[in-house]
Amino acid sequence: MTLVRVRRNIQIGYERMSYTPPSQPDSPEKLRVRFAPSPTGYLHVGGARTALFNWLFASHFGGTLVLRIEDTDLERSTPEMVGGILQGLQWLGITWDEGPYYQTRRVDLYRAAAARLLENGAAYYCFCRREELEARRSKAAQEGRPTRYEGTCRRIGRGEALRRKDAGEPAALRFAVPENGSTGFDDAVFGNVEFANTELEDFVLLRSDGSPTYHLSVVADDIDLRITHIIRGADHISNTPKQVLLYQALGAAMPVFAHVPLILGPDRTRLSKRHGATSVTTYREEGIVPEAFRNFLALLGWTPPEGIPEVLSDEELIRLFGLDAISKSNAVFDRDKLDWFNTEYIRTYPAEKLLPLVEEEWKRAGVTPTRDRNSLLAAIDLLKARARNLKDFVGSFRAFFTEEFEPDPAAVEKFLKDASVRRMLVELGERYAVAQDFSEQGTEKVLRDFAAEKSVKAGALINGARVALTGQGVAPSLFAVMSNLGKERTTQRLKNAPSLVVTPAAR
RNA sequence: GGCGCUAUCGUCUAGGGGUUAGGACGGAAGAUUCUCAAUCUUCAAACCCGGGUUCGAUUCCCGGUAGCGCUACCA
Numbered sequence: 001m002t003l004v005r006v007r008r009n010i011q012i013g014y015e016r017m018s019y020t021p022p023s024q025p026d027s028p029e030k031l032r033v034r035f036a037p038s039p040t041g042y043l044h045v046g047g048a049r050t051a052l053f054n055w056l057f058a059s060h061f062g063g064t065l066v067l068r069i070e071d072t073d074l075e076r077s078t079p080e081m082v083g084g085i086l087q088g089l090q091w092l093g094i095t096w097d098e099g100p101y102y103q104t105r106r107v108d109l110y111r112a113a114a115a116r117l118l119e120n121g122a123a124y125y126c127f128c129r130r131e132e133l134e135a136r137r138s139k140a141a142q143e144g145r146p147t148r149y150e151g152t153c154r155r156i157g158r159g160e161a162l163r164r165k166d167a168g169e170p171a172a173l174r175f176a177v178p179e180n181g182s183t184g185f186d187d188a189v190f191g192n193v194e195f196a197n198t199e200l201e202d203f204v205l206l207r208s209d210g211s212p213t214y215h216l217s218v219v220a221d222d223i224d225l226r227i228t229h230i231i232r233g234a235d236h237i238s239n240t241p242k243q244v245l246l247y248q249a250l251g252a253a254m255p256v257f258a259h260v261p262l263i264l265g266p267d268r269t270r271l272s273k274r275h276g277a278t279s280v281t282t283y284r285e286e287g288i289v290p291e292a293f294r295n296f297l298a299l300l301g302w303t304p305p306e307g308i309p310e311v312l313s314d315e316e317l318i319r320l321f322g323l324d325a326i327s328k329s330n331a332v333f334d335r336d337k338l339d340w341f342n343t344e345y346i347r348t349y350p351a352e353k354l355l356p357l358v359e360e361e362w363k364r365a366g367v368t369p370t371r372d373r374n375s376l377l378a379a380i381d382l383l384k385a386r387a388r389n390l391k392d393f394v395g396s397f398r399a400f401f402t403e404e405f406e407p408d409p410a411a412v413e414k415f416l417k418d419a420s421v422r423r424m425l426v427e428l429g430e431r432y433a434v435a436q437d438f439s440e441q442g443t444e445k446v447l448r449d450f451a452a453e454k455s456v457k458a459g460a461l462i463n464g465a466r467v468a469l470t471g472q473g474v475a476p477s478l479f480a481v482m483s484n485l486g487k488e489r490t491t492q493r494l495k496n497a498p499s500l501v502v503t504p505a506a507r
Numbered sequence: 508g509g510c511g512c513u514a515u516c517g518u519c520u521a522g523g524g525g526u527u528a529g530g531a532c533g534g535a536a537g538a539u540u541c542u543c544a545a546u547c548u549u550c551a552a553a554c555c556c557g558g559g560u561u562c563g564a565u566u567c568c569c570g571g572u573a574g575c576g577c578u579a580c581c582a
Contacts (some may be wrong), residue, residue, distance in 0.1 A: 172580050207580040214582045238577035334518050337532045386544045462541035474543040
């Protein structure tokens with residue numbers, strides 16, 4: 001069964017591997033993609049998914065992933081805000097090959113491109129004042145007319161424009177969009193998308209202070225960095241024709257555009273802060289394992305071939321990933337499924353891999369383990385099958401690592417209510433104190449013999465002992481717990497059983 | 508408002524002119540057991556609406572509706 005599945009994977013992987021990106025028929029090694037976030041201080045879930053898709057795509061074809069920080073909005077960007085994004089990528093295990101480039105440091109490039117466009121006749125100076133434009137726009141909106149710029153300054157003669165500019169009149173540089181025809185592109189995900197040129201306004205390239213705007217800098221950068229495939233959020237679809245026009249006006253080769261659908265909150269609106277966590281670092285803090293998050297993100301909008309299980313290592317993800325299997329419709333962020341991925345990963349991790357992650361949780365929660373490394377590893381191995389989240393290791397599993405734990409009152413109430421059970425547990429503790437064999441079998445024999453001797457159901461003692469030993473009504477098999485905890489703790493905690501009821505807990 | 512994109516179980520999706528419309532998460536029931544998780548077995552759950560085209564549309568076409576996106580001297 002397993003063999004068959006593996007072989008099938010390989011076949012499918014090979015098929016996908018043989019797909020050659022349209023723009024680079026003979027040299028897939030020249031494939032270059034980029035992730036270009038704005039520095040908002042943290043890595044957004046949607047951005048993380050875009051970054052992941054770029055990374056998977058580049059890795060699949062052995063291409064290059066470029067990281068570029070789009071910080072041309074001086075008002076909103078500070079250098080410190082880049083840190084959060086880099087950390088988020090690092091946590092997710094997404095590595096880049098080039099960069100980060102900072103757009104604010106590449107302004108000369110954009111100005112040069114702008115100069116070329118001005119020379120070309122593809123761009124013109126606009127002397128309209130901001131307030132003036134805003135007034136016109138709001139009036140047009142009120143009257144139900146289109147609000148786009150009508151090209152007032154486009155009609156100013158070149159000579160006059162240059163003269164006014166030289167005279168020091170503030171001017172923005174606008175792109176002259178062709179007055180008729182249409183502009184389209186063949187999207188790798190959405191297929192052919194066309195826009196009438198009359199729908200595109202003469203957008204600003206350079207602000208009147210000389211700073212470049214988004215469209216100019218992205219295109220100039222993507223050309224300069226020789227980006228072959230632009231994989232980004234579908235919110236950019238409407239921007240793309242403007243950029244296509246820019247590529248044409250600059251005489252550059254057109255990249256392949258691949259727009260990926262957006263990630264929505266449970267209410268089907270765009271994922272935002274009011275849906276809870278939008279920053280990947282939050283998931284880290286919530287006890288999600290990075291691989292689980294990555295796997296989950298990969299499956300949001302992309303589907304592996306039929307018959308392939310959804311839990312996929314990064315190697316498998318890379319092998320299987322392709323633009324052709326990206327969905328066109330937006331996807332809702334499903335926290336339940338993320339949690340499922342998380343448990344899938346945690347339970348299959350070797351304890352050695354889990355320990356450092358768990359140690360981070362202990363540190364955060366102020367837990368100082370009172371056991372040596374080997375028994376900690378053994379405890380983690382015992383517990384991981386029941387873990388859903390790293391937080392469990394400081395929550396319900398706490399008694400396995402430290403003496404400072406608080407019994408769950410509900411569990412005490414349920415299993416230690418009976419005073420005779422408590423008395424028997426104390427007595428049982430004495431038996432364990434002199435027990436030789438502390439293996440699972442050994443500890444089980446002691447309890448079952450004791451139960452038979454007292455003619456009580458073993459189950460009642462088992463459940464009671466579980467609470468006494470772990471403070472929880474839910475834990476792994478009791479005898480595995482005893483064997484893991486060892487003689488000392490087992491006897492001690494059993495003898496302590498009555499105190500759990502009288503005094504809820506000592507902290 | 509204009510333009511663009513999208514539309515299969517609650518969610519992520521597969522599929523495609525004739526299918527018992529498949530899988531995964533979640534949900535329900537049962538088995539197992541010292542609890543819980545896991546595991547196993549079952550079950551419920553979907554083709555947005557209306558017109559075409561066709562012998563036959565969930566699938567193709569058109570329209571509607573809804574959702575989302577863009578509509579800045581933001582990115």
